[in-house]
Amino acid sequence: MARYDPKETEPKWRAAWDGAGVFTTPAEGGGKPKYYVLEMFPYPSGRIHMGHVRNYTMGDVVARYKRAKGFNVLHPMGWDAFGMPAENAAMERGVHPKGWTFANIDGMRDQLKQLGLSIDWSREFATCEPQYYGKQQAWFLKLMETGLVYRKEAQVNWDPVDMTVLANEQVIDGKGWRSGAVVEKRKLTQWFLRITDYADDLIEGLKTLDRWPDKVRLMQENWIGRSKGLRFSFNWAGPAPEGLEDGLAVYTTRPDTLFGASFVGIAPDHPLAEQLAAADPRVAAFVAECRKGGTSEADIEGAPKLGMDTGISVVHPFDPDWKLPVWIANFILSEYGTGAIFGCPAHDQRDLDFARKYNLPVTPVVLPNGADPAEFQVENEAYVGPGKIFNSKFMDGLEVEPAKAAAIERIEAQGQGEGATVYRLRDWGVSRQRYWGCPIPVLYCDACGVVPVPADQLPVVLPDDVTFDVPGNPLLRHPTWRHVSCPTCGGPAERETDTLDTFMDSSWYFARFADPHATEPVNKAAADYWLPVDQYIGGVEHAILHLLYARFVTRALKDVGLLSVAEPFAGLFTQGMVNHETYFQAGTDARPVWVEPAVVEFYAEAGQRRARVAATGEPLVIGDVEKMSKSKKNTVAPEDIIAAYGVDAARLFVVSDSPPERDFHWSTGGVEGAGRFVSRAWNEFDAQPSAGSAGMAAGSDPKSDELRRATHKLIKAVGESIEGFKFNSGIAKLYEFLNILKGFPAEGASAAVIAARAEALSAFARLIAPFTPHLAEEAWVRLGETGMAVDAPWPEYDPGLAADSELVLPVQVNGKRRGEVHVAKGAAEADVRQLALADAGVQVHLAGVTVRKVIIVQDRIINIVAN
RNA sequence: GGGGACGUGGUGGAAUGGUAGACACAGCAGACUUAAAAUCUGCAGGCGAAAGCCGUCCGGGUUCGAGUCCCGGCGUCCCUACCA
Numbered sequence: 004m005a006r007y008d009p010k011e012t013e014p015k016w017r018a019a020w021d022g023a024g025v026f027t028t029p030a031e032g033g034g035k036p037k038y039y040v041l042e043m044f045p046y047p048s049g050r051i052h053m054g055h056v057r058n059y060t061m062g063d064v065v066a067r068y069k070r071a072k073g074f075n076v077l078h079p080m081g082w083d084a085f086g087m088p089a090e091n092a093a094m095e096r097g098v099h100p101k102g103w104t105f106a107n108i109d110g111m112r113d114q115l116k117q118l119g120l121s122i123d124w125s126r127e128f129a130t131c132e133p134q135y136y137g138k139q140q141a142w143f144l145k146l147m148e149t150g151l152v153y154r155k156e157a158q159v160n161w162d163p164v165d166m167t168v169l170a171n172e173q174v175i176d177g178k179g180w181r182s183g184a185v186v187e188k189r190k191l192t193q194w195f196l197r198i199t200d201y202a203d204d205l206i207e208g209l210k211t212l213d214r215w216p217d218k219v220r221l222m223q224e225n226w227i228g229r230s231k232g233l234r235f236s237f238n239w240a241g242p243a244p245e246g247l248e249d250g251l252a253v254y255t256t257r258p259d260t261l262f263g264a265s266f267v268g269i270a271p272d273h274p275l276a277e278q279l280a281a282a283d284p285r286v287a288a289f290v291a292e293c294r295k296g297g298t299s300e301a302d303i304e305g306a307p308k309l310g311m312d313t314g315i316s317v318v319h320p321f322d323p324d325w326k327l328p329v330w331i332a333n334f335i336l337s338e339y340g341t342g343a344i345f346g347c348p349a350h351d352q353r354d355l356d357f358a359r360k361y362n363l364p365v366t367p368v369v370l371p372n373g374a375d376p377a378e379f380q381v382e383n384e385a386y387v388g389p390g391k392i393f394n395s396k397f398m399d400g401l402e403v404e405p406a407k408a409a410a411i412e413r414i415e416a417q418g419q420g421e422g423a424t425v426y427r428l429r430d431w432g433v434s435r436q437r438y439w440g441c442p443i444p445v446l447y448c449d450a451c452g453v454v455p456v457p458a459d460q461l462p463v464v465l466p467d468d469v470t471f472d473v474p475g476n477p478l479l480r481h482p483t484w485r486h487v488s489c490p491t492c493g494g495p496a497e498r499e500t501d502t503l504d505t506f507m508d509s510s511w512y513f514a515r516f517a518d519p520h521a522t523e524p525v526n527k528a529a530a531d532y533w534l535p536v537d538q539y540i541g542g543v544e545h546a547i548l549h550l551l552y553a554r555f556v557t558r559a560l561k562d563v564g565l566l567s568v569a570e571p572f573a574g575l576f577t578q579g580m581v582n583h584e585t586y587f588q589a590g591t592d593a594r595p596v597w598v599e600p601a602v603v604e605f606y607a608e609a610g611q612r613r614a615r616v617a618a619t620g621e622p623l624v625i626g627d628v629e630k631m632s633k634s635k636k637n638t639v640a641p642e643d644i645i646a647a648y649g650v651d652a653a654r655l656f657v658v659s660d661s662p663p664e665r666d667f668h669w670s671t672g673g674v675e676g677a678g679r680f681v682s683r684a685w686n687e688f689d690a691q692p693s694a695g696s697a698g699m700a701a702g703s704d705p706k707s708d709e710l711r712r713a714t715h716k717l718i719k720a721v722g723e724s725i726e727g728f729k730f731n732s733g734i735a736k737l738y739e740f741l742n743i744l745k746g747f748p749a750e751g752a753s754a755a756v757i758a759a760r761a762e763a764l765s766a767f768a769r770l771i772a773p774f775t776p777h778l779a780e781e782a783w784v785r786l787g788e789t790g791m792a793v794d795a796p797w798p799e800y801d802p803g804l805a806a807d808s809e810l811v812l813p814v815q816v817n818g819k820r821r822g823e824v825h826v827a828k829g830a831a832e833a834d835v836r837q838l839a840l841a842d843a844g845v846q847v848h849l850a851g852v853t854v855r856k857v858i859i860v861q862d863r864i865i866n867i868v869a870n
Numbered sequence: 871g872g873g874g875a876c877g878u879g880g881u882g883g884a885a886u887g888g889u890a891g892a893c894a895c896a897g898c899a900g901a902c903u904u905a906a907a908a909u910c911u912g913c914a915g916g917c918g919a920a921a922g923c924c925g926u927c928c929g930g931g932u933u934c935g936a937g938u939c940c941c942g943g944c945g946u947c948c949c950u951a952c953c954a
Contacts, residue, residue, distance in 0.1 A: 217874090218874065218875070218948090218949085221873075221874070221949095222873090222874085222949060222950085225872090225873065225874095225949085225950065226949095226950085228953065230953075230954085232954080253954085254954065255954060256953095256954065257954075268954090308952085332952095333952085334952040334954095335952080335954080336952075336953065336954085338953090339953045339954075340953075340954065343954095344954045345954085346954090347954090351954070352871075352952095353871095353952055353954080354954080356952095425953085425954090426953095427953055543948085543949090546949080547949085547950095605896085607896080607897065607898090610880090610896095610897055610898070611880080611896090611897085612880080612881090612895095612896050612897075628881090628882095659893090659894075660882055660883070660893095660894065660895080661882060661883070662883080665876095665882095665883095667882090668881080668882055668883095668895095670881090670882085670895065670896090671895095672894090672895045672896065673882080673894075673895060675895090676894060676895065677894090679909095680894095682909095731882090731883075731884085731893085731894095732883095732884070732885095732892090732893085734893080734894090735883090735884070735892065735893035735894075736892090736893080737893095738892095738893050738894070739892070739893060742893090811889090812889090813888080813889040814889095815888085815889085815934085815935075817934080817935090818934070818935050820889050823889080855934090856934065857934090858888095858934050858935080860888060860935095863888055864888045864889075864935085865888095866888080866934050866935060867934090868934050868935095
């Protein structure tokens with residue numbers, strides 16, 4: 004009996020699949036239902052890691068399963084290829100971003116192909132290819148025509164040394180992550196997409212996504228942050244400041260507490276504050292003080308409330324004689340609502356902190372149920388619960404919600420404002436002052452202003468001849484690229500040198516896969532057939548930005564007629580990370596000296612698992628299980644694992660030990676176990692006598708029946724586990740079945756058992772195929788089946804065989820298991836009752852007590868209540 | 871501060887309200903071997919010689935029956951954050 008050698012069989016079968024073109028997606032239609040499986044496409048960083056292996060294996064399990072179930076499956080792969088790491092590499096190593104990116108893609112493609120994924124590589128593309136980003140420019144211009152794209156000034160984090168804009172996460176302690184220079188706030192005119200136009204629809208759409216995790220839907224809902232309230236304007240008590248003749252606009256979700264107002268607050272960068280600062284150095288100094296302080300969590304958390312009375316007053320909307328002071332306050336955000344609030348200290352904690360600090364009045368207007376209006380007071384904790392409104396004239400006695408409605412109605416009647424819905428979501432700034440991205444297809448002409456690049460001049464291609472030896476955007480200093488003539492007037496014009504946020508690239512690639520060579524951005528017919536993606540799989544870290552942008556862009560493309568669906572991903576699955584134990588040198592607990600797993604060996608000491616350096620015997624401490632990272636040195640390289648155990652073992656292991664949505668604990672022992680399964684499974688296939696000797700009319704005996712039942716139960720269980728994304732349970736069943744199979748050795752077996760084994764092994768080969776596809780092919784040949792396992796249909800189970808006909812039911816007395824009875828499935832209650840009461844173990848516990856009740860759950864359990 | 875998830879052996883985990891701990895890792899014992907590795911077989915929640923008792927973070931509750939449902943704690947992790 005030959006030992007199974009994955010090194011020999013695996014490349015052979017990948018070549019066979021490739022040669023037969025089995026994963027090239029057939030044309031649309033053809034009678035089969037379609038199924039689109041997509042894993043979030045990778046950034047070509049250089050090498051694949053175990054996270055990729057797990058992610059793409061999960062997608063492949065689904066894709067191969069659906070293929071076998073008779074679906075027309077689309078399972079493509081591409082590259083999210085624009086982005087900063089390429090520019091960083093250019094600056095650090097003098098390589099060109101393009102060369103670096105494509106070299107990485109070549110390397111990673113080879114690695115991914117080694118995983119034996121059922122991917123249609125003919126649809127592959129990279130977002131940095133003009134054939135892709137040129138189409139992106141085309142639809143960007145379409146959105147511009149419909150007004151979804153606009154320009155406005157916005158603040159950015161500016162690194163004065165690198166002369167570049169930084170994302171928030173690149174600002175560390177107020178300094179640029181690379182240069183270490185103190186970051187400045189700068190205002191730049193930038194391009195924005197009106198995602199806020201779709202805020203409501205994006206929230207409503209979440210309700211239709213019943214195959215998305217609740218967690219992700221909730222995160223998106225919170226991110227969009229819809230709140231209903233009242234927007235209104237205070238009238239000035241004195242002369243109106245310039246440009247604010249219509250009053251001071253505020254937004255509130257608690258109009259019911261208007262009679263508890265004690266001040267009005269504005270943000271430090273509110274137009275009124277800026278106006279006052281320009282006129283008064285004291286105000287200017289205060290505003291500057293507010294701006295100091297970092298934006299980190301800790302800074303905000305500990306930041307004290309700061310305020311300054313402007314000396315200006317406004318009139319309370321419900322009482323012309325009531326004047327409220329206007330304060331500048333550091334805790335008010337200019338970007339949310341109107342950048343101004345009315346402060347109600349009794350019922351808002353921030354307002355209360357502020358009022359206590361500056362001795363402003365605190366007037367409760369919501370009385371908690373059961374509290375005495377004469378005695379109720381707010382000390383240092385604002386009351387935000389339910390209750391009845393008091394101290395509030397026309398609202399007195401109302402509950403909170405009716406009071407809100409009453410206040411809004413009154414304000415609207417006065418013509419001072421209206422009920423309004425406000426979102427936390429901001430418009431999407433897509434300009435990036437970088438080279439390695441999709442050029443924004445726009446020109447600036449002195450005479451004509453902003454001019455879109457005409458469609459026939461697309462794509463606007465990135466120039467290759469750029470340098471990274473000096474800081475700043477290479478496009479800006481390129482000698483010729485930006486200088487063009489205006490397509491409208493023929494005069495001199497300049498190109499936009501900003502490129503698009505790479506999230507734009509990943510917001511529509513799933514639609515491009517429907518036909519990656521289409522002349523239009525999207526081949527409508529192909530997209531109509533394939534979209535939405537039936538199963539999207541990726542990391543939960545994309546739960547908000549990527550998935551929200553993709554949902555938005557899909558809607559926008561629908562509105563310009565390029566797509567027919569509003570939701571791109573009908574099903575979403577978010578998989579967990581890959582973790583690994585850490586190891587460090589003994590005695591370095593305070594500042595651990597990490598040791599990589601490759602040099603570690605394990606041994607047992609007093610029944611405990613210990614670690615040491617294999618070469619030297621130096622003792623090591625086994626640390627926590629953490630996300631694989633270079634800094635902790637707890638990574639393992641997929642290529643090493645594949646070389647040692649084979650692809651099938653690696654694939655099997657990454658989906659076997661934890662539920663897919665949870666973090667996965669990589670271990671050497673674990674992958675060895677998966678490798679053992681592969682070779683033991685092969686041994687069972689190999690032990691089966693060739694088909695001819697069994698014969699078809701083998702009949703049946705109790706042994707063969709038992710095996711057949713186990714087989715059909717397995718088919719049912721594995722199918723259900725894949726459908727339900729419980730791969731770990733399905734694989735456990737496969738392991739279990741292999742153990743069962745050992746109880747039915749081929750040697751010396753009856754013809755009936757040999758036949759039952761043949762049925763079992765044929766099914767087993769197909770059931771393991773999504774996980775260990777190479778082994779499945781090898782087994783398929785060994786079993787004498789025709790064709791390839793990859794083309795074999797998923798086995799069907801016989802419901803009659805998948806359920807037991809003889810059952811062993813536990814019998815409980817007062818909830819404790821005391822015995823068991825053997826009954827036929829569906830046995831009559833009276834018979835079961837009699838058997839249960841007669842059981843010896845049960846009898847012991849019924850001595851001296853009276854049976855009060857017997858609960859029989861059909862085919863499940865019997866519980867006897869006695870006392 | 872707000873929102874969410876989770877808490878089961880030494881470990882990862884399994885269990886439509888119905889026999890808790892499937893399956894695997896680590897461990898232990900045995901077989902094979904001159905020996906080791908590999909492989910195979912077996913044991914294995916705790917206490918107990920056994921019968922049995924106790925066991926799913928803690929405390930209550932619902933139920934014939936709770937890991938699972940409800941209420942109140944504690945703990946861990948994730949997201950979000952001066953969002954009016």
